[in-house]
Amino acid sequence: MSSTTKLFGLSAAASVLALSAAAQDPVSLTIVSWGGAYTASQQRAYHEPYMEANPHVTINNDDGSANALAGLRAQSQAGNVTWDLVDMLPSDAQLACDEGIIMQIDHDEMLAAAPDGTPASEDFLPGSLGECFIPQIVYSTVLTYRPGAFPDDAQPSTIADLFDTENFPGRRALQDRPGTNMEWALYADGVDPEDIYDVLSTPEGVDRAFAKLDTIKDDIIFWTEGAQAPQLLADGEVAFATGYNGRMFDAIEVEGMDASIIWDGQVVEWDGWVVPADGPNLDVVMDYLHFATDTQRLADQAKFISYGPARASSAELVGQHADLGIDMAPHMPTNPDNYFAPIVLDNDFWVDYGDELRERFANWMLQ
Amino acid sequence: MSQADATQAAPPKREKLFTADGTPLRKALERANRRRKLTALALVGPLLAFILIFFAFPIAQMMWRSVDNPQIVNALPRTLQALDTWDGQGLPNEAVFAALHADMIEDLDRPRREQTIGPLGIRLNYELSAARSAISRTSRAVQNFEAPYSDAFMDAHRLWGQPELWRIIKREGRPLTLSYYVAATDREYDEAGNIVKRPENRQIYVSLFGRTLALSLAITFMTFALGFPIAYFLANMPMRYANLLMIAVLLPFWTSLLVRTSAWIVLLQQQGVINELLVNIGLISDANRISMIYNQTGTIIAMTHILLPFMVLPLYSVMRTIPVSYTRAAKSLGATPWTAFRRVYFPQTLPGIGAGGVLVFIISIGYYITPALVGGQSGRMISNEIARHIQQSLNWGLAAALGTMLLVGVLVLYWLYNRLVGADSLKFG
Numbered sequence: 063m064s065s066t067t068k069l070f071g072l073s074a075a076a077s078v079l080a081l082s083a084a085a086q087d088p089v090s091l092t093i094v095s096w097g098g099a100y101t102a103s104q105q106r107a108y109h110e111p112y113m114e115a116n117p118h119v120t121i122n123n124d125d126g127s128a129n130a131l132a133g134l135r136a137q138s139q140a141g142n143v144t145w146d147l148v149d150m151l152p153s154d155a156q157l158a159c160d161e162g163i164i165m166q167i168d169h170d171e172m173l174a175a176a177p178d179g180t181p182a183s184e185d186f187l188p189g190s191l192g193e194c195f196i197p198q199i200v201y202s203t204v205l206t207y208r209p210g211a212f213p214d215d216a217q218p219s220t221i222a223d224l225f226d227t228e229n230f231p232g233r234r235a236l237q238d239r240p241g242t243n244m245e246w247a248l249y250a251d252g253v254d255p256e257d258i259y260d261v262l263s264t265p266e267g268v269d270r271a272f273a274k275l276d277t278i279k280d281d282i283i284f285w286t287e288g289a290q291a292p293q294l295l296a297d298g299e300v301a302f303a304t305g306y307n308g309r310m311f312d313a314i315e316v317e318g319m320d321a322s323i324i325w326d327g328q329v330v331e332w333d334g335w336v337v338p339a340d341g342p343n344l345d346v347v348m349d350y351l352h353f354a355t356d357t358q359r360l361a362d363q364a365k366f367i368s369y370g371p372a373r374a375s376s377a378e379l380v381g382q383h384a385d386l387g388i389d390m391a392p393h394m395p396t397n398p399d400n401y402f403a404p405i406v407l408d409n410d411f412w413v414d415y416g417d418e419l420r421e422r423f424a425n426w427m428l429q
Numbered sequence: 430m431s432q433a434d435a436t437q438a439a440p441p442k443r444e445k446l447f448t449a450d451g452t453p454l455r456k457a458l459e460r461a462n463r464r465r466k467l468t469a470l471a472l473v474g475p476l477l478a479f480i481l482i483f484f485a486f487p488i489a490q491m492m493w494r495s496v497d498n499p500q501i502v503n504a505l506p507r508t509l510q511a512l513d514t515w516d517g518q519g520l521p522n523e524a525v526f527a528a529l530h531a532d533m534i535e536d537l538d539r540p541r542r543e544q545t546i547g548p549l550g551i552r553l554n555y556e557l558s559a560a561r562s563a564i565s566r567t568s569r570a571v572q573n574f575e576a577p578y579s580d581a582f583m584d585a586h587r588l589w590g591q592p593e594l595w596r597i598i599k600r601e602g603r604p605l606t607l608s609y610y611v612a613a614t615d616r617e618y619d620e621a622g623n624i625v626k627r628p629e630n631r632q633i634y635v636s637l638f639g640r641t642l643a644l645s646l647a648i649t650f651m652t653f654a655l656g657f658p659i660a661y662f663l664a665n666m667p668m669r670y671a672n673l674l675m676i677a678v679l680l681p682f683w684t685s686l687l688v689r690t691s692a693w694i695v696l697l698q699q700q701g702v703i704n705e706l707l708v709n710i711g712l713i714s715d716a717n718r719i720s721m722i723y724n725q726t727g728t729i730i731a732m733t734h735i736l737l738p739f740m741v742l743p744l745y746s747v748m749r750t751i752p753v754s755y756t757r758a759a760k761s762l763g764a765t766p767w768t769a770f771r772r773v774y775f776p777q778t779l780p781g782i783g784a785g786g787v788l789v790f791i792i793s794i795g796y797y798i799t800p801a802l803v804g805g806q807s808g809r810m811i812s813n814e815i816a817r818h819i820q821q822s823l824n825w826g827l828a829a830a831l832g833t834m835l836l837v838g839v840l841v842l843y844w845l846y847n848r849l850v851g852a853d854s855l856k857f858g
Contacts, residue, residue: 129821160551162544166541263559283723284805286802299698414562420817425630426630
């Protein structure tokens with residue numbers, strides 16, 4: 063084909079596109095999330111139904127959430143925002159919000175009310191909404207153990223057992239960050255879950271937590287990536303591992319790994335959406351958000367992964383796993399049977415004290 | 430050629446010379462030269478532009494970030510002016526609090542993207558924990574403040590009653606700062622403004638730099654110890670076998686990093702292949718399995734494997750060029766094989782060792798994915814901290830300061846190498 067005919071063909075195609083676009087311009091959204099089973103659950107619960115209802119919208123997944131904060135800042139400073147919607151943790155969202163690189167959210171204005179008319183700000187679980195943050199799920203970091211590592215009549219059941227190397231010997235896989243580990247050290251040392259952050263904001267409290275961590279230091283293997291924790295358990299490298307409850311659910315129920323979750327002291331946190339300021343398709347993003355965070359959609363996501371919906375009104379709609387057919391309610395962190403001694407992660411605390419504690423934690427790891 | 434002939438013919442008479450078409454020779458020469466220079470420049474031009482845009486400019490920008498400090502100056506101009514007369518003892522007077530109030534009120538009226546209070550809080554939090562929430566909480570309430578402002582501020586957050594926060598605002602209220610370098614060398618400012626060492630339990634970077642250096646040297650030595658015999662073997666075998674074996678050496682290049690790393694985990698972990706084997710043949714007991722991964726050993730083994738080709742290739746190309754006859758000559762003159770190797774063969778491989786060593790050392794100093802996966806707590810390097818500050822804590826100033834120190838360190842080492850060995854002796858292939 064000569065270049066003139068090529069050109070002709072292109073312009074013809076363009077005019078056909080332009081004709082069909084007269085009704086509705088085709089839009090392609092880039093949605094940034096965590097990848098793996100988590101993005102898959104969003105794809106099936108949110109993206110596919112939305113694209114079906116809005117055929118002119120195409121949604122592309124980008125697995126960049128682990129470095130979303132740096133990406134948002136870089137795009138904003140370069141004046142070239144290419145992400146439409148980003149899935150991130152509330153503490154990161156707070157930082158990005160302070161920097162002004164993501165949009166402030168008027169929750170009642172922008173989000174759907176519950177089916178019974180309860181406004182969004184009252185329907186989402188208490189404390190989960192942020193200035194710039196719309197929660198989707200409740201997840202928790204839980205302690206998991208390998209039953210085979212201990213005698214049948216002496217299985218561990220509490221966070222205190224993690225720090226008891228005498229009765230529960232074996233190596234422990236912990237995440238290589240202070241968050242969760244320091245909370246658990248204090249909890250195991252007898253601090254009430256509600257008081258943990260008050261204690262941790264004092265120098266004595268920090269010393270106390272490190273002293274407790276010292277008692278198991280020689281038995282710790284640190285993991286960095288979420289997938290490492292179940293792997294270490296499955297390989298028999300460790301007796302205990304901390305991990306995200308969804309990953310552990312996947313490893314135990316789907317992959318058939320022999321392990322049990324200890325719900326005592328689960329560290330509960332939200333995860334949700336933020337909207338980059340000056341994104342290219344704000345109208346469509348707002349429409350999508352209204353749809354993807356309503357009561358039914360949040361309940362739907364729980365069919366694909368064991369994270370709890372962030373709306374109170376979604377809880378009763380949680381059904382069975384889409385592929386396994388098992389009831390999902392008992393696997394939700396928010397299920398009353400599991401939610402008996404939760405530690406709710408205080409993001410304000412970690413934004414304030416995170417830098418300092420991470421330095422101390424890194425120093426402690428190096429010793 | 431004709432020009433050269435013309436020049437040679439010229440000297441006796443020193444007449445003006447002309448080329449065949451009548452232009453003066455000097456001009457024609459100059460023109461030809463200029464053209465040649467321009468062509469040369471045009472040929473290297475793309476590379477030069479590439480290096481400037483993608484290499485020199487980002488590095489300059491990174492170095493700039495490590496001292497750039499606009500947040501406080503932008504957010505608190507009145508406060509800084511009022512603080513001018515404060516002596517740093519006790520709390521500042523009411524005029525300063527009033528100025529702070531005015532600064533914060535003004536910021537509320539700015540469009541969101543131009544607001545300075547958020548970045549101010551993040552910046553101050555690098556120096557003092559909880560300063561961020563002091564700023565954001567105050568900012569939310571500041572519209573309802575009434576004089577005396579000092580009481581209103583101290584009610585809003587306890588930190589306003591601490592002289593330390595004020596000292597930081599005054600000290601860092603300048604467009605350029607040293608504070609990222611102070612933090613990157615495990616130091617801090619004391620009450621009098623002197624730079625002192627941090628409390629021991631917060632020191633990390635200096636020891637990490639030391640460890641990075643030690644681990645990189647160990648890895649360089651390991652690649653040399655393993656790579657030298659391989660390269661020698663390859664260089665002294667017929668070409669077609671050597672090429673086949675070379676592919677084996679290059680295999681790590683073509684394997685995905687994660688696959689390679691996972692393979693090492695399978696081999697080295699306590700329930701892994703090697704430990705299992707050792708237990709089964711009775712060399713070690715089940716209770717005493719060896720820890721070869723999630724520590725420094727893991728980092729050294731995995732990285733030696735990955736970087737081995739960078740040592741073997743320059744060594745191989747140098748050894749290929751060493752004539753066998755030299756060693757034979759040495760032997761025929763009475764040298765033992767060992768002496769012939771030590772005094773004749775080995776010195777000729779030095780340019781290859783130098784090149785391979787410099788390559789491996791510099792690459793391993795900046796590696797961070799492998800140490801993060803197999804290094805556990807003791808096998809981490811400074812690059813892991815730099816990556817963390819870029820990606821997670823978003824403290825790009827500190828990351829830039831650490832990166833600049835690493836860059837300067839590498840340059841100093843290279844300069845030392847150049848002084849001791851001579852960089853012009855390097856042979857990369």
